Amino acid sequence: MADRNPESASQDAVLQEICNISFDELSRRSKPVDIMSSATPERYRLLDCTEAVSNRTLRILEFAGFPRVNYAALSYVWRGNHPVNDGMLSRREFSILGAEDADPIGLDILSDACAASLACGASGLWLDRLCIMQTSKQDKRWQIREMYRVYAFATVCVVAPGGLRFLASFNQETHWIYRGWTLQEVVAPPAVAVIFAWTHGAGEVEAEVGGETISGRIEVVAPGTSAMMGLADTLGVCSAGGFEFTPDGADEGATPLRIKAGLFGEPPTGSLPGATQTNVSGIRLPHVAALSFATARNLDTDEMRDFCIWQCALVRTSSRPVDMIFSIMGILGVMLDPSQFAADDRLGATIALAREVLRQGRSASWLGLSANLPPCPYLSTFPAFPRTSVATRATYDLPSGGQQLVMLTDAIYPNDIGLFLPIKGSMDEAGYHSFGALAIRVVATPAATTILSADSIYDDARRPTQFRAVGGSTWNICPEEAIPDDESQMPQSFASVICSDARLLQRHTGRDYRQQHPCDACDRAR
Numbered sequence: 001m002a003d004r005n006p007e008s009a010s011q012d013a014v015l016q017e018i019c020n021i022s023f024d025e026l027s028r029r030s031k032p033v034d035i036m037s038s039a040t041p042e043r044y045r046l047l048d049c050t051e052a053v054s055n056r057t058l059r060i061l062e063f064a065g066f067p068r069v070n071y072a073a074l075s076y077v078w079r080g081n082h083p084v085n086d087g088m089l090s091r092r093e094f095s096i097l098g099a100e101d102a103d104p105i106g107l108d109i110l111s112d113a114c115a116a117s118l119a120c121g122a123s124g125l126w127l128d129r130l131c132i133m134q135t136s137k138q139d140k141r142w143q144i145r146e147m148y149r150v151y152a153f154a155t156v157c158v159v160a161p162g163g164l165r166f167l168a169s170f171n172q173e174t175h176w177i178y179r180g181w182t183l184q185e186v187v188a189p190p191a192v193a194v195i196f197a198w199t200h201g202a203g204e205v206e207a208e209v210g211g212e213t214i215s216g217r218i219e220v221v222a223p224g225t226s227a228m229m230g231l232a233d234t235l236g237v238c239s240a241g242g243f244e245f246t247p248d249g250a251d252e253g254a255t256p257l258r259i260k261a262g263l264f265g266e267p268p269t270g271s272l273p274g275a276t277q278t279n280v281s282g283i284r285l286p287h288v289a290a291l292s293f294a295t296a297r298n299l300d301t302d303e304m305r306d307f308c309i310w311q312c313a314l315v316r317t318s319s320r321p322v323d324m325i326f327s328i329m330g331i332l333g334v335m336l337d338p339s340q341f342a343a344d345d346r347l348g349a350t351i352a353l354a355r356e357v358l359r360q361g362r363s364a365s366w367l368g369l370s371a372n373l374p375p376c377p378y379l380s381t382f383p384a385f386p387r388t389s390v391a392t393r394a395t396y397d398l399p400s401g402g403q404q405l406v407m408l409t410d411a412i413y414p415n416d417i418g419l420f421l422p423i424k425g426s427m428d429e430a431g432y433h434s435f436g437a438l439a440i441r442v443v444a445t446p447a448a449t450t451i452l453s454a455d456s457i458y459d460d461a462r463r464p465t466q467f468r469a470v471g472g473s474t475w476n477i478c479p480e481e482a483i484p485d486d487e488s489q490m491p492q493s494f495a496s497v498i499c500s501d502a503r504l505l506q507r508h509t510g511r512d513y514r515q516q517h518p519c520d521a522c523d524r525a526r
Contacts, residue, residue: 015043019060019130023107026058027092034097035060035130041139044146045131046071046124049114056111060130066149071124072117073154075185075192077176078102078129078319079390080163093165098134101390103165105129112167112226113158116195119221119228120156129164141338147181148330151188159186159194159231161263167197167226170237171260177287178393180318180327186231187294187309187331194234198227200257203247205233207240207261209284218245235292238264239285264288286408287315293413303422306332306357306365307412314369314383315406319390325349332357346385347378351431354381363422364433367499373406374399379431380515423498432512439496439505441478450474467495469504 018038026033039045044067048059080103093104110127117125133139151157161176162168176182186192198218205216216233220226237243244256265285293299294308313328320343329336334356341349358364366382373383373396386394386406395403425435451459451466452474458464468474475495492507505513 015040015062015064017059018045018062019058021058023052023056023058023092023111026094027107029094032095032097032100033058033130036097036133036135039133039139041133041136042142044150046126047114047130049117049123049125052111052114052125053118056107058110058130061124066153067124069124070122070155071126072113072120072122072156072158073126073151073185073189074113074128074160075157075176075182076160077163077174077179077182080160080165080176081168081172081174096129096134099129102129103163105164106166108225109160109164109167112195112221113160116158116193116221116226116228117156119219120158120191120193122155125158126150126154144326144338145335147326148184148188148335151185152330154189156191156193157185157189158228159192161194161196167195168263169197170263173262173266174264175393177264177291178316180313180316180324180388183291183294183309183312183316184327184331186291192231192295193228194231194263195221195226195228196263197225199224200227200245201247202227203245203250205229205237205243205245206256207237207243209236209240214240216243231295232292234261235264235288235295237261239288239292241284264291286411287312289411290408293411303363303365306362310366310369311408311412314373314386315394315408317386317388317390317392317394319388320344321346321385321388322349324385324388325353329353333360333362346388347376347431350379350382350385351427351429354431354433355427355429358424358426358433361424363424364435365422367423375515381431381433437496437498439494442475442493442495442504443478444493445474445476475504 016038018035019033021033039062044063044065046061046063046067046069048057048061049072051057051059078099078101092107094107095104096102113127114125117123128143132143159176159182160167161174162172163174168174198220200218201223202220203218205218207214214233214236216229216236218227218229221228238261240261242258242260245259246254246256265288290308290311294305294312296308299305299308309328309331313324316324316327318324318327322338322341322343322345324346326336326338326349332353334353336349336352336356341352354364354366364381369383376382376384384396386396387403388394394406396406398404423435423437425433427433445466450468452468457468459466464477466474466476475493477495494505494507494513496503496505503515505515508514
């Protein structure tokens with residue numbers, strides 16, 4: 001394996017080889033692969049890509065210090081796409097002790113991932129299922145804290161959207177973009193490549209998105225079976241719904257191949273109550289556009305980048321609720337101790353993350369995330385926490401019963417956030433966020449006495465005295481001199497502009513306020 005810094009190679013010499021099994025033996029094994037007896041907790045591990053590609057051997061190396069070799073990190077989903085027919089599976093696959101709930105690892109895909117890594121200049125591959133001791137809580141907790149570092153210092157992240165059992169093709173929709181951990185895995189590294197099933201060879205790609213032409217290139221990984229393309233270009237062609245492909249060596253004037261691109265989703269039919277914004281931009285796949293924003297390298301401020309991360313995280317899911325915070329803490333510049341939180345303690349981890357972000361003097365970039373999701377009843381400066389699952393997409397409970405998919409119907413470009421002053425402040429251990437913001441007292445208006453027409457938001461756009469909230473309720477704006485002195489008139493409500501949205505706040509106790517659904521946050525809001 002090539003060393004990044006030959007002069008320091010002795011400092012990070014391979015501690016030991018902890019696994020060396022041929023692919024033939026792996027395909028015949030009836031028992032899962034177990035590295036527990038040979039691995040040491042709290043160590044770094046990498047697969048040897050050259051051995052996998054050239055000698056068809058699974059060789060895992062363990063390092064005493066952080067590896068100084070060029071390596072790739074793999075991004076995938078534990079439970080990927082199901083094959084259309086059993087003929088798509090080679091049956092050359094194996095499982096890992098402690099991760100039997102995940103799909104088996106296909107040997108052909110493992111070889112392709114290693115080949116893609118080598119093509120990108122990486123001689124090692126980090127694959128969580130093989131590089132983390134799956135039955136060791138000690139190693140898992142340590143590895144979670146190191147996860148951001150592992151991806152941030154990788155030469156490239158290789159994305160296998162369909163999982164590790166077989167490669168998905170461009171016309172197959174996958175759930176990779178909805179998984180919690182995959183966000184950090186593509187935001188942290190300096191480069192990201194997507195690997196997919198492909199039979200058309202190398203060539204040039206063109207697509208039209210929003211009236212603009214995007215160009216990319218597909219490179220072959222394994223001739224006749226697989227190829228790869230950069231993440232930005234892959235997101236672009238998926239936003240377009242398809243692309244034109246011209247293979248290398250095609251005759252001049254040859255008609256390009258038209259390829260459908262549904263790898264990261266298809267446009268929804270009809271609007272859904274769980275949508276997080278109203279689409280005014282015409283973006284075809286908002287969740288894809290949101291990831292494009294989050295992975296852009298040209299964002300001007302931390303606030304812009306952080307908002308994009310929160311926007312993407314909102315529609316994602318994981319097997320453990322707490323992982324929805326652990327999976328983004330590194331890219332938000334925070335390191336929490338996983339041992340301090342139970343698997344379902346998303347609330348506690350969210351408060352801890354938000355407190356540390358604010359303590360660092362950074363802005364509350366999660367404010368203004370959603371205009372349609374109700375506020376969290378326990379932490380109302382955040383939207384309601386969706387239900388999470390490793391096998392399904394994020395949902396939230398409807399007030400009338402049942403559940404609804406959480407979806408973006410529009411993606412907010414972070415420059416829009418830059419038009420407003422960032423909100424900072426502090427948060428206490430209970431989750432109450434203290435910050436200053438302009439607000440005005442408002443009083444609910446009975447529907448029978450409203451002066452608004454059915455299609456009006458304000459009675460007077462320049463000097464409104466009455467307005468209608470997103471949910472349809474109407475409110476009178478109280479002039480300062482009209483505010484009663486009697487504090488017993490509870491609950492008191494205020495309207496405030498937080499980031500780019502109007503928010504409706506209701507006094508809870510003393511100086512504590514909570515956001516109301518659906519116009520929703522001020523002075524001290526939980």
